[in-house]
Structures are given as C-alpha cells and as structure tokens.
Amino acid sequence: MSEIVTAAMMVIGDEILSGRTKDKNIGHLADVMTAIGIDLKEVRIVPDEEDEIVAAVNALRTKYTYVFTTGGIGPTHDDITADSIAKAFGVPCDYDAKAYKMLEESYAARGLEYTEARKRMARMPVGADHIDNPVSLAPGFRIGNVHVMAGVPAIFQAMLDNVVPTLHGGAVMLSETVHCPYGEGTIGTQLGEIQKANPDTIIGSYPKYLDGKFWTELVVRSRSAESLAKAKGEVEAMLAAIATPA
Amino acid sequence: MSEIVTAAMMVIGDEILSGRTKDKNIGHLADVMTAIGIDLKEVRIVPDEEDEIVAAVNALRTKYTYVFTTGGIGPTHDDITADSIAKAFGVPCDYDAKAYKMLEESYAARGLEYTEARKRMARMPVGADHIDNPVSLAPGFRIGNVHVMAGVPAIFQAMLDNVVPTLHGGAVMLSETVHCPYGEGTIGTQLGEIQKANPDTIIGSYPKYLDGKFWTELVVRSRSAESLAKAKGEVEAMLAAIATPA
Numbered sequence: 001m002s003e004i005v006t007a008a009m010m011v012i013g014d015e016i017l018s019g020r021t022k023d024k025n026i027g028h029l030a031d032v033m034t035a036i037g038i039d040l041k042e043v044r045i046v047p048d049e050e051d052e053i054v055a056a057v058n059a060l061r062t063k064y065t066y067v068f069t070t071g072g073i074g075p076t077h078d079d080i081t082a083d084s085i086a087k088a089f090g091v092p093c094d095y096d097a098k099a100y101k102m103l104e105e106s107y108a109a110r111g112l113e114y115t116e117a118r119k120r121m122a123r124m125p126v127g128a129d130h131i132d133n134p135v136s137l138a139p140g141f142r143i144g145n146v147h148v149m150a151g152v153p154a155i156f157q158a159m160l161d162n163v164v165p166t167l168h169g170g171a172v173m174l175s176e177t178v179h180c181p182y183g184e185g186t187i188g189t190q191l192g193e194i195q196k197a198n199p200d201t202i203i204g205s206y207p208k209y210l211d212g213k214f215w216t217e218l219v220v221r222s223r224s225a226e227s228l229a230k231a232k233g234e235v236e237a238m239l240a241a242i243a244t245p246a
Numbered sequence: 247m248s249e250i251v252t253a254a255m256m257v258i259g260d261e262i263l264s265g266r267t268k269d270k271n272i273g274h275l276a277d278v279m280t281a282i283g284i285d286l287k288e289v290r291i292v293p294d295e296e297d298e299i300v301a302a303v304n305a306l307r308t309k310y311t312y313v314f315t316t317g318g319i320g321p322t323h324d325d326i327t328a329d330s331i332a333k334a335f336g337v338p339c340d341y342d343a344k345a346y347k348m349l350e351e352s353y354a355a356r357g358l359e360y361t362e363a364r365k366r367m368a369r370m371p372v373g374a375d376h377i378d379n380p381v382s383l384a385p386g387f388r389i390g391n392v393h394v395m396a397g398v399p400a401i402f403q404a405m406l407d408n409v410v411p412t413l414h415g416g417a418v419m420l421s422e423t424v425h426c427p428y429g430e431g432t433i434g435t436q437l438g439e440i441q442k443a444n445p446d447t448i449i450g451s452y453p454k455y456l457d458g459k460f461w462t463e464l465v466v467r468s469r470s471a472e473s474l475a476k477a478k479g480e481v482e483a484m485l486a487a488i489a490t491p492a
Contacts, residue, residue, distance in 0.1 A: 015452055017286045018419075019276030020465060026291070030265030040263045042298070043291035045272070048450075052288070075430045076451035077438035107431075117434020136455065152455050173264075184321045185353075188363020192323035204294075205322035206261055209382065209398050219266060 005038045005170035008060040011045040012053060012071040012081050013151055024153045025070045032160060037172035038066065048072060053084035061088075061146050066167065068160075071151030073140060075117035081148060082141070086125035089143055095122045099130065099139055106137050124148075132162050142166075175221040176232045180239055183207065183214035190238050191218070198231040200224055251284045251416035254306040257291040258299060258317035258327050259397055270399045271316045278406060283418035284312065294318060299330035307334075307392050312413065314406075317397030319386060321363035327394060328387070332371035335389055341368045345376065345385055352383050370394075377405050388412075421467040422478045426485055429453065429460035436484050437464070444477040446470055 009029050015021040026043055033040040041064060046052045053072075061067045072081030086093035099122040107114045121138035131140035131147060133155060140149040140159045149159040180187060184207050195203045201222040208215050218235055222228040255275050261267040272289055279286040287310060292298045299318075306313045318327030332339035345368035353360045367384035377386035377393060379401060386395040386405045395405040426433060430453050441449045447468040454461050464481055468474040 011289075014448065015450055015465070016272075017276055017289070018280050018421075018467075019273055019278075019286075020421075020450075021452060022273040026262075027265055027268040030263055032265075034264050034266075040265075041293055043257075043263070043289075045289035047287055074451070074453050075434035077434070077441050078450055112431070115431055115435050117438070118431035120434065121431075136460070152453055154455055175264075175266075185358070185361060185364035185367075188321035188323070188366065189361050192363070195323050202260065204261055204266075204324055205320070206267060207320050207398055209400055214382070219261070221264075 003170050005066075005168060006041045006064040007033055007038050007066040007068065008042040008044070008064040009040065010053075010056055010060060010067060010069040011043065011151075012048065012069055013045075014048050014078070016045050016071075017047055025151070025156050028153070028157060029068055029160065032164065034173065036164060036167065036169040038167065038169055039173070048078045048080060050080055050084045050087065053081065054088045057085060057088045057146060061144060065145065067146045068163075069146065069148045070156050073121070073138070073148060073150055075115075075120045075138075079120065082123050082125065085143060085146060085148055089125055089146075091125045091127060091143075093123055093125055095119065096124045096128070096130075096141075099124065103138060131159050134158050134162075171223045173221050173223055174225060174228050175219055176228060178218040178220065178232060178235050178239070180216040180218050182216060182239075182242060184216050186242065187216065187218075187238065191235070194231060194234045194238065198227060198234070200227040201231040203231065203235070249416050251312070251414060252287045252310040253279055253284050253312040253314065254288040254290070254310040255286065256299075256302055256306060256313060256315040257289065257397075258294065258315055259291075260294050260324070262291050262317075263293055271397070271402050274399070274403060275314055275406065278410065280419065282410060282413065282415040284413065284415055285419070294324045294326060296326055296330045296333065299327065300334045303331060303334045303392060307390060311391065313392045314409075315392065315394050316402050319367070319384070319394060319396055321361075321366045321384075325366065328369050328371065331389060331392060331394055335371055335392075337371045337373060337389075339369055339371055341365065342370045342374070342376075342387075345370065349384060378408050380404050380408075417469045419467050419469055420471060420474050421465055422474060424464040424466065424478060424481050424485070426462040426464050428462060428485075428488060430462050432488065433462065433464075433484065437481070440477060440480045440484065444473065444480070446473040447477040449477065449481070 124141040128141035128143040135155045204219040206217040370387040374387035374389040381401045450465040452463040
C-alpha cells in the first residue's frame with residue numbers, strides 16, 4: 001500500500017462568506033494537490049473571527065499531514081490570521097526581524113511611509129519560516145504543518161509555487177475518465193457492482209445536465225495502474241453492453 | 247439589537263476536493279443568504295465518506311440556525327448523503343412512499359426501467375420533508391434544520407428557490423462599497439481607528455491587484471442605516487484627506 005499524504009485547506013474571510021468575493025483558490029489548490037499525489041480531504045471557509053480560526057486550524061492540523069490557509073494576512077484591522085495562528089500554536093505573534101527589515105527597505109526605496117499598518121505585515125508567530133512572495137513582497141509563513149498564504153489569487157498561486165517543492169508528496173492518484181451517454185439511473189446499479197469488485201479503485205459518477213438531457217462523467221481513480229486499467233475496462237464493457245443489448 | 251440568523255453550508259463530494267469539478271454553489275448560496283439577511287458563517291467541503299459527513303453535519307446543525315448541503319443525492323454507489331444524514335439524526339434511511347411513487351410513475355411514463363439505482367433517489371431519512379426538484383424530479387429533503395440538495399448547479403439553484411420562502415430571515419445586512427485608489431498599507435492604520443469608533447459596523451478591506459498596481463475595495467456593513475452612513479462618511483473623509491493633504 002502506498003503512503004497516503006493528506007491535506008486540508010482553510011479559507012479565511014468574511015468576504016467569501018458574504019458572497020462579495022468568489023473564491024478562486026480552492027480549485028487551484030485542489031488541482032495542485034492532485035498533481036503531486038496529496039489527498040485534499042477537507043476545506044473549511046471561516047469568518048474573520050479569532051475563535052473560529054483557532055478552532056478550525058487546531059482541528060485540521062492534528063488530523064491531516066498539511067494545512068494550507070488563504071486570506072487575512074494583509075495590513076488592515078480585519079487581517080487577523082497571523083495572530084490567530086500564533087494563538088492556535090500557543091506562541092507569541094511578533095514582528096519578524098527579517099520581514100520587518102525587508103519591508104522597511106522596500107517602502108524606503110519607494111519613498112513610502114512605513115506605517116503601522118504596513119508593519120503589521122511583518123508580524124508572524126515566533127518560530128515561523130517565511131513563504132516568499134514574489135508579487136508584493138510581504139511574506140506568508142509556515143509554522144509546523146500549517147502554511148499561511150495570501151488570499152489574492154495571483155499572490156496565493158505564487159506563494160504556493162514556492163511551497164510545493166518543500167512538500168512530501170504521496171503516490172500520485174491516477175485517473176481515467178469514461179464518457180457515459182446515459183444518466184446515472186441507467187448505470188448506477190451495475191456501476192456499484194463494479195466498484196465493489198474493484199476495492200483498490202475509487203469510481204466516481206458525476207451527473208451532467210445540459211439542454212434537458214442527462215449524461216454522466218465516470219471517473220476511475222487508483223494509485224495502481226493495473227487496478228485502474230482493470231476497472232476502467234469493466235466500466236467500458238458495461239457501457240458497450242447497454243449500447244448493444246444481447 | 248436585531249435578531250441574528252446564521253447558516254452553514256456543507257459541500258459533499260470527492261470531485262470538488264480532487265479539483266475535477268469546480269464548485270459553483272458556494273458563491274450562489276452566499277449571495278442568496280446575504281440577500282435575505284442570513285449570515286453564512288461557515289462552509290465545509292467534505293469527501294464522500296460517511297464518518298466525515300456525519301461528524302460535519304452534527305457539528306454544524308447544533309451551532310447554526312440552518313444548514314444547507316449540496317451533493318451526493320443521486321442514484322450511484324458514491325451518493326451516500328441520505329444515509330449519512332439519517333445516521334447523523336439517528337433515524338432510519340428508507341424509501342419515502344411519495345418519492346418512490348412519483349419516480350416510479352415518471353419512469354413508467356418515459357418507458358424507462360425503474361432500476362435499483364433509480365429507486366435509491368427515493369430514499370431519505372424517515373420523517374424528512376421533500377424539497378421539490380422542478381428540473382429532474384428526484385427531490386431533496388429537509389430534516390430538522392438541515393436542507394439536503396443536489397450538487398448539479400441548475401438543480402441546486404432550483405431547489406434553493408423552493409427552500410428560501412420557508413426560511414426565517416434576519417434583519418438584512420446593509421452594505422456600502424467605497425472605492426479606495428490606495429493600497430491597504432496607506433489606509434490601514436486610520437481604517438482600524440474608524441472600525442474601533444464604529445462598533446456597530448463591520449468594515450472590510452479587500453486588496454485588489456491589477457497590472458502591477460494595488461487598490462482596495464472598502465466595504466462598510468451594518469444592520470443599522472444610520473450607523474452605516476456615519477462610518478461610510480468617515481471612510482470617505484479619510485480618503486479625501488489623503489488626496490488633498492492639509
């Protein structure tokens with residue numbers, strides 16, 4: 001049995017919960033995790049409230065190999081992620097000397113005042129490592145198995161690119177998609193039998209509805225190429241039998 | 247103080263966590279909740295695993311006024327939402343007589359076999375009420391404060407339209423958006439002071455990054471029109487003072 005590496009994501013921000021901002025980061029993280037063989041097992045979207053962030057990150061970091069957060073690390077009063085993560089780990093949140101100096105020099109070079117708000121972006125839990133931000137400088141951070149990144153998609157994606165090489169991936173989940181021109185009701189019973197006969201695979205059935213007609217996308221997944229090929233063959237044989245009844 | 251009505255959402259499905267399907271329902275529910283004065287406070291995306299679904303729905307239904315779920319109510323083996331919700335409530339999951347008959351007649355009228363898979367869509371926790379499905383007939387259901395709906399966006403939205411009139415909304419959260427041409431670092435300190443001076447409002451600051459330039463969307467929210475107008479005025483005065491320094 002291949003090693004299973006798991007992950008959870010925490011999206012932090014009232015603006016997602018109110019509908020004002022539509023999340024674009026969950027789908028991106030999901031794609032990246034799948035590509036490197038890490039199973040994303042849970043996502044939580046939580047408000048900008050310290051108690052909620054602390055409770056969620058503590059629930060997730062003890063259950064999964066990795067946790068990834070987005071949002072709440074900017075300079076304004078509603079950016080409370082760094083403080084909340086520090087609290088969850090029981091460590092102080094303070095100005096990080098390296099981040100403080102880097103931002104100070106950057107603002108000086110641009111002729112901008114190093115305001116209290118801007119200084120906030122240098123705060124992180126004591127003992128955290130930086131996650132470099134090539135877009136707008138202010139770093140994210142990693143503490144334990146928790147990776148804290150920005151919510152702005154361009155910055156989140158750049159930060160995640162810097163995190164991926166540090167992760168220990170698992171065996172990549174292989175997948176094959178089989179187009180099924182029938183609705184789920186037609187194939188559901190037999191598909192369930194194929195799933196039972198192929199316990200080393202995960203067979204997903206995703207109903208699609210377009211212009212009044214149902215069709216189904218069938219996805220067979222496995223960490224074993226042999227198991228995948230066997231199950232896929234059985235799914236295709238099932239569909240062929242429906243198309244040409246005996 | 248106005249009554250606060252809260253909600254949580256649970257998105258059920260491996261296909262969202264693997265990145266294969268990009269969720270379109272969270273943003274829609276968030277918009278609808280905001281429009282009717284219900285605070286969406288948390289979203290969880292969970293896999294097609296009974297233990298995970300049971301644990302999440304029990305955590306959410308005891309904490310929030312309403313819970314809304316999407317996904318996992320189709321006819322295939324990976325559709326385990328009805329069984330899981332029944333287990334969470336400690337009641338049997340069985341064929342609902344009304345749903346069973348409705349589907350039976352519909353398939354008969356269309357000359358289609360009423361397969362075991364199709365019959366699965368008539369199963370729900372004993373004691374649940376139907377949520378009508380005008381798109382593809384098979385109903386969702388409500389049990390206690392939990393509303394179980396389809397994952398296909400067109401069906402989810404149609405089901406939600408049928409649920410909304412049954413909900414008890416709170417005082418609608420009013421909001422005003424102020425465009426801020428500066429980055430958060432410029433306005434963060436003063437914005438924090440305005441937030442402190444206006445505790446009856448929630449002031450959100452949403453950094454935007456476009457073509458190498460930062461700007462910020464400031465959103466002032468309150469259930470009181472007077473409080474909202476006062477805080478918005480102070481935000482606008484702050485921006486005017488930056489544009490034209492004394």
